[in-house]
Amino acid sequence: MRYDMTHEANNEEIQRCIEECLLCLKACNYCFTACLQEENASHMAECIRLTRECADICAYAASAMSRQSPFVVEICNLCATICEICAKQCAQHDHEHCQECAKACRSCAEVCRGMAS
Amino acid sequence: MRYDMTHEANNEEIQRCIEECLLCLKACNYCFTACLQEENASHMAECIRLTRECADICAYAASAMSRQSPFVVEICNLCATICEICAKQCAQHDHEHCQECAKACRSCAEVCRGMAS
Amino acid sequence: MRYDMTHEANNEEIQRCIEECLLCLKACNYCFTACLQEENASHMAECIRLTRECADICAYAASAMSRQSPFVVEICNLCATICEICAKQCAQHDHEHCQECAKACRSCAEVCRGMAS
Amino acid sequence: MRYDMTHEANNEEIQRCIEECLLCLKACNYCFTACLQEENASHMAECIRLTRECADICAYAASAMSRQSPFVVEICNLCATICEICAKQCAQHDHEHCQECAKACRSCAEVCRGMAS
Known part of the structure; x- marks a missing residue:
């Protein structure tokens, strides 16, 4: 039963x-402000x-997990x-904040996909 | 007692x-995307x-009021x-989305200040 | 292309x-406070x-749509x-706030499903 | 100038x-679910x-700081x-999750007050 997932x-x-x-x-919020x-x-x-989109869902996901949604x-x-998708976008830019953000996004994506499987 | 405010x-x-x-x-989120x-x-x-800042606090405030925080x-x-502050910034730009946003921000600021007094 | 959805x-x-x-x-936030x-x-x-879960995703979805995420x-x-799922839960309770909430949730679910199709 | 605060x-x-x-x-989200x-x-x-209130503002504050709001x-x-206020409420209950939450809230309050001064 899905409710027992956690x-x-x-x-x-x-x-x-x-x-x-x-x-x-x-990383996304830092990159957002730096890009501006x-x-x-x-x-x-x-x-x-995309960094705004990604920061928002990450905050939402972290909060959801901590309350055992x-x-x-x-x-x-x-x-x-x-x-x-945010990782792919950020990876196209040479700025250090974009490269760092791409790395954080890729790592987060992988762990989230693992959680969801 | 502050708890009885609502x-x-x-x-x-x-x-x-x-x-x-x-x-x-x-209005803020529309302006955000249009500005980009x-x-x-x-x-x-x-x-x-600032439109991101403003959209976020407005969502937060609306949710807080609806749960009688x-x-x-x-x-x-x-x-x-x-x-x-968002209204002042948006008012400096001629784009219709900025002018509309400035108007919505000013109106919201006034009503929120009334609520808080 | 998914980016053109909006x-x-x-x-x-x-x-x-x-x-x-x-x-x-x-409706969800009102029901949350009333239930407590x-x-x-x-x-x-x-x-x-569940009303907390539902209120949070609704705020998130409304904000996402207004910025053409x-x-x-x-x-x-x-x-x-x-x-x-929130609608099903609320529908089990006779309180007016639960019944109203169930109605709002069902209606929102239907329109969201339409948007996503 | 306030804009240079960060x-x-x-x-x-x-x-x-x-x-x-x-x-x-x-801590707040864990306590919220445990209390239920x-x-x-x-x-x-x-x-x-109050743990919901507190979790929400903490998520909001962390995000705001990371984007140098x-x-x-x-x-x-x-x-x-x-x-x-959440700390005071939680401190009244003997449950371990409440006591832990009170501690986290007090600590966070102190550091936030320092940031704001």
């Missing part, structure tokens, strides 16, 4: 996934847009999807 | 304030930054402050 | 879905838990799922 | 405050209500206020 999932696994989401939240300060913000528009599977799946 | 406040007043926050949330698509997004950087006074005060 | 979707349809989410947010004040809150525990389809699908 | 604030101080908020978010499962949830109603001072002040 009991079945290893507690250590949940804690690790929460930490990954929080790291990704911080780049000389050519228009070039960074998609990155700005019955929807952790679905939420982590959505979080993984958004992280993957 | 009982003292006129229910119609709360409903109106919730609606103002939701209108402002929509402007040719010179760098020129819009502060607007992009004991902190409605403090939250509405913070919402009013952020709306006022 | 352009394909009828704007009126999006506006209606945003409104449904905001109505559901208000019922004499037998233990009996309402699952309702309290590229993930509107996935988010609306998740929102529909949570609304449906 | 530049003046020691970066280490901000990082510590973000971590405190995230710890408090987790207590035999006498009615007795825990105010605790349930211009409103960090005001947001951290509000977060401190809510944490203090």
Whole structure:
């Protein structure tokens, strides 16, 4: 039964996934603000847009996991999807904050996908 | 006692304030996305930054009011402050989405300040 | 291409879905607080838990739609799922706030499912 | 000028405050779910209500700090206020989750108040 998911999932696994989401939240928000300060913000528009999306779902997922939401599977799946797309976007830019963000997103996506499987 | 605030406040007043926050949330988020698509997004950087801030606090305030949070006074005060600063920023730009957003922010700020007084 | 979803979707349809989410947010938060004040809150525990879940995803979905998030389809699908489960839970209780909430959740679920299809 | 707050604030101080908020978010959400499962949830109603309030503002504050929001001072002040009231409520209950939550809230309140001063 889906409601028991959080009991079945290893507690250590949940804690690790929460930490990954929080790291990704911080990397995305840092990248968002840094992108806005780049000389050519228009070039960074998609990155700005996606880091906001990704920061929001990561905050939401971390909160959901910490309250043992019955929807952790679905939420982590959505979080993984958004992280993957944000990672691809950020990876296209050479700025250190984008590269760091891409790394955090990829790592978070992987752990979220694991949680959801 | 502060916990009784929502009982003292006129229910119609709360409903109106919730609606103002939701209108402002929509105007800010619309403006955020439209600003990112402007040719010179760098020129819009502060607007992009503040519309995100404002959309987030409006969503938070509307949710808090609808659950009769004991902190409605403090939250509405913070919402009013952020709306006022976002309104000033948006008002500096001629784009219709900025002007519309400035109007929604000013209106929301006023009603939130009323709620908090 | 998924990124064009919001352009394909009828704007009126999006506006209606945003409104449904905001109505559901208000109904869920109202029910949450009312359930906590019922004499037998233990009996309402699952309702309290799910109305919080549902209010949170509705706020998230409304905000995502208003900023034309590229993930509107996935988010609306998740929102529909949570609304449906919350509706079933609330429908089991005779309290007016639960019945009203169940109605708002069902309506929101239906419109979100439409948005996502 | 208020906009420079995050530049003046020691970066280490901000990082510590973000971590405190995230710890408090987790403690509050854990306590929320545990309270709902207590035999006498009615007795825990105010605790349930306040841990939700506190978890929400902590998530909001952590996200705001990580994006260097211009409103960090005001947001951290509000977060401190809510944490203090949640701490007092939780401290009244003997459950381990309540005592742990009270501790996390007090610690977070102190650091947030420091950030805001």
